[in-house]
Amino acid sequence: MDGIFECPFLTGNWGSLSLNLLEAAMFYGDTSWNFPNTRSPFNRIYFMMDGEAYLENEEERVELLPGNVYLVPAECRYSYVCPSTMQKFYIHFTMELLPGVDLFSHLGKVWGLPYEWDFLEDILGAVQKESVGGLLYLKAVFSRLVYDFFEQGAGGDGYLESFRGFYRQRSVLDYLEGHLSAGLRIQELADAMDMPVHQLSRSFQQDTKMGLKEYMSRQLAQRARQRLGHTDMPVWEVAETLGFTDPYYFSRFFKKYEKLSPREYRKLRF
Numbered sequence: 183m184d185g186i187f188e189c190p191f192l193t194g195n196w197g198s199l200s201l202n203l204l205e206a207a208m209f210y211g212d213t214s215w216n217f218p219n220t221r222s223p224f225n226r227i228y229f230m231m232d233g234e235a236y237l238e239n240e241e242e243r244v245e246l247l248p249g250n251v252y253l254v255p256a257e258c259r260y261s262y263v264c265p266s267t268m269q270k271f272y273i274h275f276t277m278e279l280l281p282g283v284d285l286f287s288h289l290g291k292v293w294g295l296p297y298e299w300d301f302l303e304d305i306l307g308a309v310q311k312e313s314v315g316g317l318l319y320l321k322a323v324f325s326r327l328v329y330d331f332f333e334q335g336a337g338g339d340g341y342l343e344s345f346r347g348f349y350r351q352r353s354v355l356d357y358l359e360g361h362l363s364a365g366l367r368i369q370e371l372a373d374a375m376d377m378p379v380h381q382l383s384r385s386f387q388q389d390t391k392m393g394l395k396e397y398m399s400r401q402l403a404q405r406a407r408q409r410l411g412h413t414d415m416p417v418w419e420v421a422e423t424l425g426f427t428d429p430y431y432f433s434r435f436f437k438k439y440e441k442l443s444p445r446e447y448r449k450l451r452f
Contacts, residue, residue, distance in 0.1 A: 363425025
């Protein structure tokens with residue numbers, strides 16, 4: 183066949199797909215692994231190795247069984263419970279297709295797959311090697327695992343429809359990625375987009391089915407959860423980096439979304 187077969191979707195989105203590994207570790211838990219009604223700002227993968235644990239919300243109860251690997255998508259709210267003891271290898275990560283929009287946040291529930299023990303042993307062996315080859319192997323294996331979960335949960339190419347509206351608001355998302363703070367006003371955002379406030383707010387609502395102010399607040403809460411969970415910043419400093427001039431206002435803001443104070447949230451290890 184003559185000519186060139188172009189792939190605009192591939193070339194246009196390759197650099198946009200951002201995989202960020204936040205934490206990976208072996209974990210031994212007991213009955214203290216008990217966190218009611220909790221939402222995560224990132225995705226969680228649990229390789230269950232021993233013991234018993236489950237996740238539960240109003241819609242379902244998911245038993246975390248040894249010999250299975252589970253994906254807990256970002257923004258899903260569950261209670262985390264261990265009735266006795268358990269052992270797992272976990273990975274925390276984000277995967278953004280657009281700034282501030284995690285690829286898995288629309289999946290809505292926990293997904294599970296069986297795994298072979300040899301597979302996990304190979305992963306743990308590569309982790310212990312601390313070599314470039316081991317790193318390449320882990321990236322390849324992890325990418326494949328993430329793909330398998332995406333195929334299981336997304337249900338085909340139609341899943342991209344969930345992001346069409348966000349694509350149309352790409353310039354807004356790009357601006358928020360670099361400028362979001364508690365002090366940012368919609369008027370400033372509208373000026374940057376060279377649009378009247380009412381037009382910007384209406385188009386964002388129509389495309390994403392979410393109010394622009396609410397979206398900005400949710401993104402602020404998400405960044406707060408990430409800083410509280412993965413840095414040693416004092417709470418006042420987290421508040422300051424997010425543009426809150428009053429730590430007490432930050433605490434009230436955070437508790438509105440998480441039902442926990444920033445200090446209570448920081449104590450969570452799950």
